[in-house]
Amino acid sequence: MCTCASGEHDEGAGLGWGEPVTAGVRPRTSRAAAPEAIISADKASSWVYAEEFLAEDDAVLAARERAAQLGAGAVPPGTGAALSVLAAAANARTVVEIGTGTGVASLYLLRGMPADGVLTTIDAEVEHHRAAKESFAEAGIRSTRTRTISGRALDVLPRLTDAAYDLVLLGLTSGGVLEAAPEYLTQAVRLLRPGGVLVVDHALWHDRVADPARRDEATTAVRELGRAVRADERLLPALLPVGDGLLVAVRR
Numbered sequence: 001m002c003t004c005a006s007g008e009h010d011e012g013a014g015l016g017w018g019e020p021v022t023a024g025v026r027p028r029t030s031r032a033a034a035p036e037a038i039i040s041a042d043k044a045s046s047w048v049y050a051e052e053f054l055a056e057d058d059a060v061l062a063a064r065e066r067a068a069q070l071g072a073g074a075v076p077p078g079t080g081a082a083l084s085v086l087a088a089a090a091n092a093r094t095v096v097e098i099g100t101g102t103g104v105a106s107l108y109l110l111r112g113m114p115a116d117g118v119l120t121t122i123d124a125e126v127e128h129h130r131a132a133k134e135s136f137a138e139a140g141i142r143s144t145r146t147r148t149i150s151g152r153a154l155d156v157l158p159r160l161t162d163a164a165y166d167l168v169l170l171g172l173t174s175g176g177v178l179e180a181a182p183e184y185l186t187q188a189v190r191l192l193r194p195g196g197v198l199v200v201d202h203a204l205w206h207d208r209v210a211d212p213a214r215r216d217e218a219t220t221a222v223r224e225l226g227r228a229v230r231a232d233e234r235l236l237p238a239l240l241p242v243g244d245g246l247l248v249a250v251r252r
Helices: 043-051 058-070 077-089 104-112 126-138 153-159 178-191 217-231
Strands: 094-098 118-123 146-150 165-171 192-201 235-240 246-251
Touching (some): 043 077, 058 104, 058 126, 077 246, 094 153, 104 118, 104 126, 118 126, 126 146, 153 178, 165 178, 178 192, 217 235, 217 246
Parallel strands (some): 094 118
Antiparallel strands (some): 235 246
16 A cells, blocks of 8 residues: 555655665656566667677777787777767767776777867776777877876876866776775766766676675675766766666766
């Protein structure tokens, strides 16, 4: 029996990112969409189709191979395509990437940016930057379009200018980022201009975030980061189920 004073259920009560739905409570989307549009047995095949929708060229494939050799993370094709679109939609001339790897995500970002756009990419591993520079050279990216900074990102970010960037990509698998996610979020929002775009990769954390039974430290940290983005009145967020999850938000 409903205990609400109005006699109706509050359909949004208790609903959170990765939280279970209370019995008798429906997501707000249930009024606008048929159940089969929300839960489908074909979701997995649709995800695979989306990931393979655009073929990767030789430069990206070579960067991906370097990542495999070094044991560095690399965004999947669907995430990369989304990064290109986001960079293009924001007309992003100034971009900060936290977690360079071997340059897979960097290449996707650069392809969406204008020809005069500059990518500042930060990674603690010098070897990663060497590999990324090879990737940039193979792709024909001019050296003036990238600024690689080696070091711990939390030491580097405070030196960057407030509200001077069009897009900030936060890679949660980059060393130390997840453990200090609130600090990274604070820095990322500070760097964005009004209308700038925040992007957080691995926002579904290996499909664990959506499972309420998963309570390990890493999954909980990703959930809390998502809630912090959602609760920040300066940000207009959305969670995209591409790759391992892409949390995006526009700075108001």
